[in-house]
Amino acid sequence: MNIFHHAIQIDEAKCVGCVHCMRVCPTEAIRIREGKAMIIQSRCIDCGQCMRACPAKAFYIKQNDLKMLQDYKYRIALFPAVMIGQFPDKISEEQIYQAMLALGFTHLMEVEQPIKILIDLTKEYLQETQVSKPCISAFCPAVVRLIQIKYPSLVDNIIPLKAPHDLAAHFILQSLMNQGVKKEEIGIFYITPCAAKISAVKSPVGDQPSVVDGIISMSDFYNKVRQLIPREEETETSSQRKHLTREGVLWSTSRGESSRFGNRAIAIDGIHSVVKFLDRLENDEVQGFDFLEMRACDQSCAGGILMTGNRFTTTERLEQRSKNYPSYREKELDKTLDKHKLTQCLLIDEIKPYNAFSLDDDITRAMEKMTKAQRIICFLPGIDCGACGSPNCQALAEDMVQGNAKMSDCIFLQQRWQHEARIGVEKAFLNLEKRWGEGRFNADCNKRGRRNEGF
């Protein structure tokens, strides 16, 4: 089952099969096969933990080329406000905007500019009496996917409203088309802080396709912009930011949403904290809350996997910056825009659960497999070392009943079999090489993972 687009890819040539990624994956989506990491697609939520943990930089993200800009007359850069936060203080907002324009864009749109619309809609939704509380924001696509595949009973708690980048895309599209621009002439490029947002654009939760035309990685973009920063502020670009608000600037940082909604709201950042919280929420152990902001990255989007700046200084710069902007309460929506139409574009029709952890679609067969796995577990050492290529003993047992692993993959079990003379030394070694690659265990001073390599 591969229903989601995945942005994260593994470069096999670079992967050294070191199990770092497998250990940190919150959904046990990674296995090592023939010495290389592989992703179980149905379980991947694109949170980027693997990419962060990889010492060999073997994970990469598919993105579009800036050359694509040439295809459009109106070239729009959609980017989250955290982009600005990455730069050192001495580089001004004006300078950053000018450098972005110099890259070839005609319009710059911080995605949180029209945030008022989303705030109002969310507030209305929270007022409705029949909604499942606590309501969970759909802001972070990694969290939405996580709920879909692992917490199916909580999908109804997700607020069916799209994220700021969708809103901003429709907002600018509508503004330009109101001025008589044709749709084909407009190219919308989203500068993404993470892999999850890419997947959200390529395969949105609802059914309608996204209006974004291209995706550019924030890290590449940052480097290019950095090189084009002018010595001095030359032109005035503030008209490009005319809708920006204090709340908008802080939206993608931690508590950006939760501080706006509900009497009782919680903000959680970091995917492992999110997992723990959802576990408790699903048991009904947490009660009395109206709104949950949950973000996969530590320090929310300031800590996105494609962000260059330090996440703490990024957040601080945004806090300072927000003081220069008025509150959304003081902003009026552009009269020429059709608010109803924008609202329609923001609704998600249905968020479906996709349980990625069932052993079998058929209950009887699933039960047989589970019984078998429980028997297998008795033989495994419970050391959770990962040397079998599965993240822990339980996962290995499950992989076995699915036909994706063998008893002999457990190195301790093999050792015992040798001790009991049930398997030859030669055979045991061949088994190891099969899992980890031929020659993997030869002495080699240049092997990745040797001393002082930053592992």
Place this chain on the structure above:
Amino acid sequence: MIELRFILEGGDFDRAGTASSETKKILKQLNIDPRVIKHTVVALYEAEVNIAAHAYRGEVTITVSDHQIVAVLKDEGPGIADIKRAMLEGFSTASPKVREMGFGAGMGLPNMKKNADVLEVESTPGSGTTVKMIFDF
């Protein structure tokens, strides 16, 4: 058929919830309807907390077959003198200490009744209580 077993200690609120969490994980792997899982987990959690709050020790047995989940929680404890009364919303004998921890609203048993398809409570005052719940799917 799958069988799971857990041991609970009276007064141990930290561990109350282990049986429901573990059971939940297993039920998801068995691809059981999320709604049934939710009912089971919620009712089981209440029953676990009751052992932590009111009894000395207990044993939980969960059996999953192809059409239902049966949960039996057998404890050694003071037992319940008047089960009918205990089933009423708001009835509670929880100690002040337990109340301080946020329990003792007298909603546990009613909540179990709401979530389980069958709820049977048997008790011998002075010796212990057995709670049996069935969830059909």
